[in-house]
Amino acid sequence: MYPKVRFRGFDEPWKKVKLGDVAEIIGGGTPSTSNLEYWDGNINWFTPTEVGKTIYLHESQRKLSELGLKKSSARLLNPGAILFTSRAGIGNTGIIINPSATNQGFQSIQPNKNIIDSYFIFCLSSRLKRYALKHSAGSTFTEISGSEMKKAKIRICAKNEQNKISTCIKSLDSLLSLQQRKLE
Numbered sequence: 001m002y003p004k005v006r007f008r009g010f011d012e013p014w015k016k017v018k019l020g021d022v023a024e025i026i027g028g029g030t031p032s033t034s035n036l037e038y039w040d041g042n043i044n045w046f047t048p049t050e051v052g053k054t055i056y057l058h059e060s061q062r063k064l065s066e067l068g069l070k071k072s073s074a075r076l077l078n079p080g081a082i083l084f085t086s087r088a089g090i091g092n093t094g095i096i097i098n099p100s101a102t103n104q105g106f107q108s109i110q111p112n113k114n115i116i117d118s119y120f121i122f123c124l125s126s127r128l129k130r131y132a133l134k135h136s137a138g139s140t141f142t143e144i145s146g147s148e149m150k151k152a153k154i155r156i157c158a159k160n161e162q163n164k165i166s167t168c169i170k171s172l173d174s175l176l177s178l179q180q181r182k183l184e
Helices: 066-070 118-122 125-135 146-150 159-183
Strands: 015-018 023-027 039-046 062-064 082-084 093-096 100-102 107-111 153-156
Touching (some): 023 146, 082 125, 093 118, 107 118, 118 159, 125 146
Parallel strands (some): 039 100
Antiparallel strands (some): 015 153, 082 107
């Protein structure tokens, strides 16, 4: 596939890949809330209600301790991971700035930084949300599984072109945010 509009100097075709081939999909977890040793540490622990309002996520409302992280199925995500809500509001996203964990309401996307840019994946949020809504399952509430998220097909270009696209979209997002603040 060749997009109609390209930055000068880029002419390689885009490739269709599975999300799981360019990123790790990581679910979350919750340690026992009755064990106080698991809480009030220094590890960000996001819940779905905290995601979807801003692009970048700096601080979570609650924090896990090291022990709390160990005693749950939550995993520490690296900065640049995209938090992706997997139930009850499927497809809300945000990029973490600091190492963080999540509860089980996520299938977060940890990009392989050698292949794909975090912001580039973030820009595909609406496409990934449509995929997740179409492929979610469940009786009480629908949810997209990690194994199903891995199958999502996306189109990517060379990493240096992704970086250029991401930089352009980031500047547009910043300009839009500035205008929105002025209007408010």
